[in-house]
Amino acid sequence: MNNLEAINYGPHGAYGYYVFYPYNNQGAPTYGITLNDVNDSIGFGFHFRKTTTISGVGFHINEYVGTPDYAMTFVTISGDASFATDSVPDVDPNTRVANHYSNAQWQDFKPTVVGSGWNWIDLVTPVNVTRGDSAAFVIIPSGATVPSLSDYCEINDEQVFANPYPGTFYYYSTWYHQNDEAVAAIKYTDNTIQGIPVVWYPYESYASPEEWGVEFMLPFTATCVAGVFNLYPDPSPANAPFKLILADASDTELASCTITDYDFVDNYSNYNIRLWWDTATDPVLQANTVYRLYLKPTSSQILNKTGIGLELETWKAGLPGGTDWKWIERPSPASGWTYQPTYYPWLSVALTDIQGGTSGTGSGGDGGSYGFIG
Numbered sequence: 001m002n003n004l005e006a007i008n009y010g011p012h013g014a015y016g017y018y019v020f021y022p023y024n025n026q027g028a029p030t031y032g033i034t035l036n037d038v039n040d041s042i043g044f045g046f047h048f049r050k051t052t053t054i055s056g057v058g059f060h061i062n063e064y065v066g067t068p069d070y071a072m073t074f075v076t077i078s079g080d081a082s083f084a085t086d087s088v089p090d091v092d093p094n095t096r097v098a099n100h101y102s103n104a105q106w107q108d109f110k111p112t113v114v115g116s117g118w119n120w121i122d123l124v125t126p127v128n129v130t131r132g133d134s135a136a137f138v139i140i141p142s143g144a145t146v147p148s149l150s151d152y153c154e155i156n157d158e159q160v161f162a163n164p165y166p167g168t169f170y171y172y173s174t175w176y177h178q179n180d181e182a183v184a185a186i187k188y189t190d191n192t193i194q195g196i197p198v199v200w201y202p203y204e205s206y207a208s209p210e211e212w213g214v215e216f217m218l219p220f221t222a223t224c225v226a227g228v229f230n231l232y233p234d235p236s237p238a239n240a241p242f243k244l245i246l247a248d249a250s251d252t253e254l255a256s257c258t259i260t261d262y263d264f265v266d267n268y269s270n271y272n273i274r275l276w277w278d279t280a281t282d283p284v285l286q287a288n289t290v291y292r293l294y295l296k297p298t299s300s301q302i303l304n305k306t307g308i309g310l311e312l313e314t315w316k317a318g319l320p321g322g323t324d325w326k327w328i329e330r331p332s333p334a335s336g337w338t339y340q341p342t343y344y345p346w347l348s349v350a351l352t353d354i355q356g357g358t359s360g361t362g363s364g365g366d367g368g369s370y371g372f373i374g
Contacts, residue, residue, distance in 0.1 A: 032062040033170045035070065035141065036152035041093040043138040043169035044184040045077060049194060054127040056187040057137050058120045058197050058311075059155055064111050066151030069143025071096070074104035074127050074135045087167070088175035089136040096142065101135035102128045109139060111153065118199050118311045126189060136169060137186070156183045158198075185315075193319065197311040202327075202343055204305045206297065209332040212305045213245075213294025214347040215339075217324045221287045222351040224255065226276045229295060230306050230346035240301035244275050246283060246349070249290040251333075254283040258298075274350055285349070292328065292337075293347050305329065307345040 033042045044059065057072070075091045076099045090099035096106070105125045112119050129135070139155065141147045157168050157178065168182040169175055185195030206212055227244045246255040255277040285291055297303050307327060316322035327343035330336060 031158045032060075032154040032156040034063075034152055034154045035068070035139070036147050036149055037172075038141055038146055039093040039171060039173075040147065041091075041138060041140040041171035042155050042157065043075075043089045043091075043136040043171075043175075044182060044195075045087075045089075045134060045136045045167050045169065046186055046194060047134045048129040048131055050129075050188075051131045052129060053189045054123060054129055054186050055189045056120050056122045058118060058185040058187065058193075058195070060116075060118050060183045060199065061111050061113065061153060062116050062156050063152075063154040064115055065153075066148075067145050068147040068151040068153055069141070069145045070109040070139050070147070070153065071106045071142035072109045072121070072137065072139045073098060073106050074101040074137050075099055076101050077134050077136050088177055089138050089169055091138055091140070093138075093140040093171050096140065098138075101133070102130075104135075106142075108143060118197055120187065137184070138169070140171075158183055192317075193315055196308065197315055198308045199311045202305060202307050202309055202340070205302045206305060206329075207300050207302050208297040210329070211294050211296050211333065212329045212345070213292055214345045215290060215292050215326040215328045215337070216349075217288055217290055218285055218351075219287060219321065219324075221355040222285055223282050223353040224285050224349045225282050225352050226274045226350035227257070227293050228274045228348045228350055230273070240303050241298045242303060243296045243298055245292075245294055245296055246277070247292045247294070249292070251292065254291075255279045282352075284353075285351075293349060294328065295347075296333075305345065307343050309340075310342045310344070313341040 034040070035042065044057075054074075073091075075089045077087050078090050078099075091097070098106075103125065104127045107121075107124050109121065112121065145151050147153070157170065168178040168184075170178070183196065183198045185193050185197045187193050224246060227246060229244065241258075241260045243259070244257045245253055247253050257275040257278045259275070295303065305327075310316065325344060327340040327345045328337045329340070330338060
């Protein structure tokens with residue numbers, strides 16, 4: 001058991017979705033900002049990845065009580081990029097004076113899902129965006145029914161990814177900047193999305209002989225030097241032994257790492273863990289070829305499957321590489337793999353010597369992480 005490294009140690013590049021401190025809590029999103037005053041507001045920052053037009057915005061509503069009125073728009077973000085002074089949205093919720101981003105306009109807001117759940121709101125005026133720009137989508141009180149303790153909306157602001165830029169914002173007496181990427185998304189006119197429309201956090205226990213993992217493809221050829229995962233055990237403390245396996249589509253083992261006690265790997269800090277292979281050589285993964293990375297408990301000690309659940313499977317097609325990563329599980333090695341179509345697991349691969357492809361390059365060092373974890 002000498003091939004392990006905590007993910008927060010040493011340099012590492014991220015290919016795909018990078019998670020430093022993942023959210024682990026079974027169920028629907030629950031934590032949020034309650035907008036129940038004359039100026040309570042929330043904002044979600046986005047760093048646009050292409051030049052196009054936004055047709056809608058989405059976020060998770062935890063609770064909607066009464067008939068409060070709100071308005072929403074996109075505004076620019078100001079502040080010191082070094083975060084000596086936090087960046088905040090350029091809007092005053094008390095006066096509605098705003099520095100609109102691009103051609104954005106104020107729009108009245110009422111939930112499309114009354115009560116709680118994921119909401120997509122179509123923009124009356126689609127917003128033109130430029131690749132590399134940053135802006136914040138903000139929701140502020142507005143209209144006849146002023147938000148109060150009897151008329152209010154609680155909007156989810158849970159940290160899905162530890163991503164401080166652009167971040168999430170909330171306003172009580174002034175704007176505050178949260179260093180995370182929350183449960184929110186934007187929809188482009190080509191029906192692709194940016195952000196993570198999370199409606200569920202899978203956190204499911206399993207033990208031997210069950211197996212759980214990810215089936216994936218890379219858009220380039222690369223050498224896989226390690227596997228990366230989040231595997232919070234239950235109960236804690238736990239001495240769960242397990243094996244991390246990299247295999248091809250026929251389940252032929254290509255590399256593995258065996259751990260005799262989970263306590264050796266993590267002290268329940270909930271960080272992601274990187275395990276280097278016990279096997280003699282690092283496998284070369286070919287572009288556009290199916291592989292599986294999975295965790296195999298080797299005792300009756302309970303482990304947990306962790307990840308995120310999206311609103312719809314179709315949104316995977318709108319995420320970069322989204323359809324190339326699939327949550328898989330099976331009750332025993334003798335059984336076939338089954339898929340959870342809307343889930344992404346906290347499992348990924350650390351790579352080096354990347355060749356070809358169009359999703360970035362990198363080699364040397366301890367490798368970059370490609371997938372929905374890092």
